[in-house]
Amino acid sequence: MFACGDRVQVADTGPGQGVIDKLVERSSLLYRSDAWRQKLIAANATQVVMVVATEPSFSDEFVSRCLCAAESQHLKVLIVLNKTDIPAGLADARSRLASFVRLGYPVLELSALDNVDALRSLLVGETSLLVGQSGMGKSTLTNALIPEARAETREISEVLDTGKHTTTFARLYPLPEGGGLIDSPGMQTFGLVHLDNEALEASFKEFRPYAGQCRFRDCRHDSEPGCALREAAERGEIEGRRLRQFLQFRAECENGRRQAQGW
Numbered sequence: 001m002f003a004c005g006d007r008v009q010v011a012d013t014g015p016g017q018g019v020i021d022k023l024v025e026r027s028s029l030l031y032r033s034d035a036w037r038q039k040l041i042a043a044n045a046t047q048v049v050m051v052v053a054t055e056p057s058f059s060d061e062f063v064s065r066c067l068c069a070a071e072s073q074h075l076k077v078l079i080v081l082n083k084t085d086i087p088a089g090l091a092d093a094r095s096r097l098a099s100f101v102r103l104g105y106p107v108l109e110l111s112a113l114d115n116v117d118a119l120r121s122l123l124v125g126e127t128s129l130l131v132g133q134s135g136m137g138k139s140t141l142t143n144a145l146i147p148e149a150r151a152e153t154r155e156i157s158e159v160l161d162t163g164k165h166t167t168t169f170a171r172l173y174p175l176p177e178g179g180g181l182i183d184s185p186g187m188q189t190f191g192l193v194h195l196d197n198e199a200l201e202a203s204f205k206e207f208r209p210y211a212g213q214c215r216f217r218d219c220r221h222d223s224e225p226g227c228a229l230r231e232a233a234e235r236g237e238i239e240g241r242r243l244r245q246f247l248q249f250r251a252e253c254e255n256g257r258r259q260a261q262g263w
């Protein structure tokens with residue numbers, strides 16, 4: 001299986017023709033998965049740019065899931081709060097992003113319809129994957145950053161006769177300043193079944209200082225006495241909400257793996 005962003009060696013087989021000979025080793029691979037399917041999103045990305053907006057309202061659980069996927073591949077993360085020209089949802093969006101800011105994730109506010117220069121400068125030299133729920137403005141951002149993308153999207157929609165100009169597959173655009181931008185289809189879910197329990201726990205970066213500190217080595221951070229993570233949450237050092245999300249994602253991943261094995 002190949003993913004958008006893969007590098008390959010191609011052998012010439014004739015004029016204008018070739019076959020893929022070899023897949024060059026990937027520096028990163030992002031995918032989402034449930035019990036039944038793994039979907040490759042992008043290979044060799046160095047940065048995940050997560051787009052949220054003032055409206056429609058975004059899910060912070062979705063943001064946490066994307067962070068897990070990005071952290072598990074050791075990628076840089078940038079959160080973009082788009083549509084700041086719509087003031088109604090701004091205060092709410094900011095307050096829901098505050099906990100990610102406290103974790104150290106950068107948030108860039110902008111309006112894709114107005115000015116994307118601040119974002120452009122953060123993409124230089126990176127291969128950035130744009131992710132987000134539908135309607136957050138990924139395509140609008142891509143078009144603002146890469147004017148040729150607009151025509152291409154229209155052409156592809158016409159060829160495929162999809163009747164709408166929404167993104168249906170990931171696409172890598174080279175950036176004039178160096179690096180590239182991968183626009184991925186909007187998604188409403190982001191399954192993490194491919195992450196084992198250890199990888200999932202490590203992908204909550206604020207948990208890392210507590211790794212190995214629980215009384216029991218195989219602590220599930222659930223109801224065991226002497227759980228370093230639960231104690232940290234009680235002291236307010238980590239957010240209870242994030243710990244609950246971790247337990248929820250882990251249950252989902254364990255169920256997914258059980259289903260996949262036909263239990």
Ligand SMILES: Nc1nc2c(ncn2[C@@H]2O[C@H](COP(=O)(O)OP(=O)(O)OP(=O)(O)O)[C@@H](O)[C@H]2O)c(=O)[nH]1
Pocket residue numbers: 082083084085086110111112113114132133134135136137138139140141165166167184185186187
């Ligand atoms: N007011 C305002 N509207 C915006 C902005 N950016 C995007 N929009 C609008 O939001 C809607 C959704 O934008 P898209 O770029 O299609 O969103 P998307 O994330 O690509 O959605 P999918 O194709 O479903 O993945 C469109 O009507 C855009 O015109 C912005 O900065 N301000």
Ligand SMILES: [Zn+2]
Pocket residue numbers: 214219220221222224226227228229230
């Ligand atoms: Zn514990």
